[in-house]
Amino acid sequence: MSASPANPPQELPAESAVLLELRNVAKRFAAVDVLKNISLNIAPGEFLTLLGESGSGKTTLLRLIAGFEQPSSGEIWMSGERLDVLPPYRRRVNTVFQNYALFPHLSACENVAYGLRVRNTPASEIGARVEEALRMVKMQGFAASRPARLSGGQQQRIALARALVNRPRLLLLDEPLSALDANLRKQMQSELKSLQREIGVTFLFVTHDQEEAMALSDRIALLCDGALEQVASPREIYAHPATAYTAEFIGQTNLLRGEIRGGMVTCGALRWPSDEADGPVMFSLRPEAIRICADGKRQASEIKFRAAVRQQFYGGSSELLEVDCGNGQTLRVRVPARGPLAGEQDFVFSLCDATRVRE
């Protein structure tokens, strides 16, 4: 289900089941390994997000695919042909830059037409395609405007149109929404998603915002320190994080550290049976998976524990509780809003919600 970083290179696809293939791609700047042995496949028509903190290497990876950097080792293939040996202007890949990089001395429609013009597309065709691209991003009325006159959101749409008009096989988006304010961001996310569905171009989206990634993507590739932590769909990555980092980066979680001994898992005050081998163990338990057990009863597959409510953070529709299980073990519990709580309470969670994670 989730690809691990040490995947052996896959065979060349017979048909275009795979659009882009990264094979053991690594990048080194001076003495620093910015990307370590990345292997990843991108399917045609999918919306894949490269998610990671700053310094994780996601922008570098994007630039390798766009052609502005060369891999130190490894290969990049697209549709059965070697991509990394081509200069950027020969790749069927286009980029939407983080600060849009619109040409200030050209009008909006001249910006959009740029890619067509430099490849000597017949003038008659240019007009129609530019108009179509502007319509796609809802900017038909702004064809003659200079970028300096447009707002951030409008510039972003023109940048999008400029890239899409060339009908690329793969569209790279480098944190395109990070410069927009919160409301505009939400709106653009929705538009991007529907646009992608409508035209079917493969999107490779880079962001550090995990909520954004979850909302937009078909699959998420989580990068940490230049290596892939996990590649999976949002639901999968949320419900079954592979590592502690993934569990903590995506959404909130409780990391339960403990050990298995003689068929019992012991994580602080929490204990439950397990048939796994003895040894140290770590589990991820989402705060919303824990509920207050008002009547003291629990189901067979549920684990019950008692803890004292130390802090309560009201959040409108829900509340976040910080509870003390004793011996310094603190857990976070998310419950529907119910008014102030005090003292000790019984909590239960379902066994299947405790996902075992690697370090």
Added chain:
Amino acid sequence: MRGATLLALYAVFVFAFLYLPIVVLVLYSFNRGGVGGFPPRHFTLSWYTQLFADSSVWDSVLNSLIVAAASVALSLGLGLLAALALDRADFPGKRLFRRLVLLPLILPGIITGLSLLMFAFLAGVHLSLLTVFLGHSSALISVATTELFAGLQKLDRAQEEASLDLGATPWQTFWRITLPNLKLSLIAAGLLIFTLSMDEIAVTFFLIGRDNTLPLEIWARLRRGITPEINAISTLIFVASVALIVVWYQLRARSLGARSQEFLEQLGEPS
């Protein structure tokens, strides 16, 4: 507020000091009694008519214009390449190169002029407008490099990447994106080089042949004695300079305020 008023008065005094000689110059170019004496009486335009009839002055003006235009062309061309090299390429001796390019700006002109004289002598080249042109270009390439380098730094690298990304070759990118963005820098540098070349004396002094440039023509006449005709031509030069700076400032006003401020700080490079 007394301190502030004193300061303002002092500022007025400094401005007076800066402008007084020029005002006197202009005033006396219209004075029948010539230069000297006080106060000036008898307004006349005869010095100007005499000036316009003086063909050797205008020959030297033409020479200066030719040298200045050629220097602008060569300095901008080489300066652009140098700025691109400094901005984008790494080569052995890059730091030395950078300093070397800047040297003629901060060294007294006599040193640059004499070095080139010795070079010309050893190479067996006769002194002429050509040697003057070569001297000006060598001295002024630094002005072009500095200004164009600053312009390149302000250029958003992402734009060139975007151009490549959209399918333009590096050559197309240079013509369609890089150069248009440097337009203002090019014009500003060009105007500055033009002015500095027209006024250049120190380097020219040692490289001049038979044909004079304007400053050296004036100099030659000064050696023979002061005539108000020189006031007249000086006034004309002053008017032309002011016109140029007005044009130049209008061009700058079109770009962002902060940019023009920073550029002005680089102005005033000596020749």
Added chain:
Amino acid sequence: MYSRTYKSLVSLPPLVWVGTFLLLPYALMFAHSLWAVREGVIVHHWNLDNYKALFTNSLYAEVLFRTMRIAASVTLCSILLGYPLAYYLAFHAGGRRELLYQLVIVPLWVSYLVRGYAWKTILGSDGVLNGFLQYLHLTHEPVGYFLYSPFAVVLMLTHIYTPFVFLPIYAALEHVPRPLVEASQDLGANSVQTFWRVILPLSVPGLLAGATLAFVLSLGDFLAPLLVGGPSGTMIANVVQSLFGAAFDWPLGAAISVGILVITISLLFLSEFLEKRWAFQ
């Protein structure tokens, strides 16, 4: 992002030009300083005689020191004029700042020769200044000292270099963050104290830059002395100039030039070093 061909194509022409027309000539100058003149012809006979002459003949030292005094006076006067002006523009000019700034720049664009000539006509015995003083009956005969003296050279060069000194000082003063000035006043310092303790120290790099430029350029100036200096106002560059002219001794002239070059470059390095040390920001 840039291919190797691009980089070499771009670097080569300027490198070749700078090497041929700057590096080579400067090297030639250095070489000439080690040669000699025999019977009116330059011989490529390597020796250190020229430098020996510089150090032993007191005439050169005398002129050099006079030159340095003049350069120092010019620098000092330019700062005395330029700094308050820059301060006024940066802190008190308000809306008129842009216009006043342009007014300071304008003289820079006016020809050096024109400005020098203007002073020549003003300071002469028959000049405007003397005429003015006599008109006011402050004097009864022309004062000869105004022109053809070190005074005239200092006056003219101060006029030339005050805008040069003004520019970097103004830039530095502009960059002093206003919140710092406000903080100083908030903590109880008056204008003078704020200037002395906050503004002045922060403007030192600009001050150094301007002062160095004025000093170095005055040091090597030969035109001002020729215009208004007279025999008592001769500077070291004039000595060089005559050695390349009537006195025909290129090697000796080259040696002095090398000396000027060494002094200039040392001062520039020193200034740069100090600017970095005292930058604070």
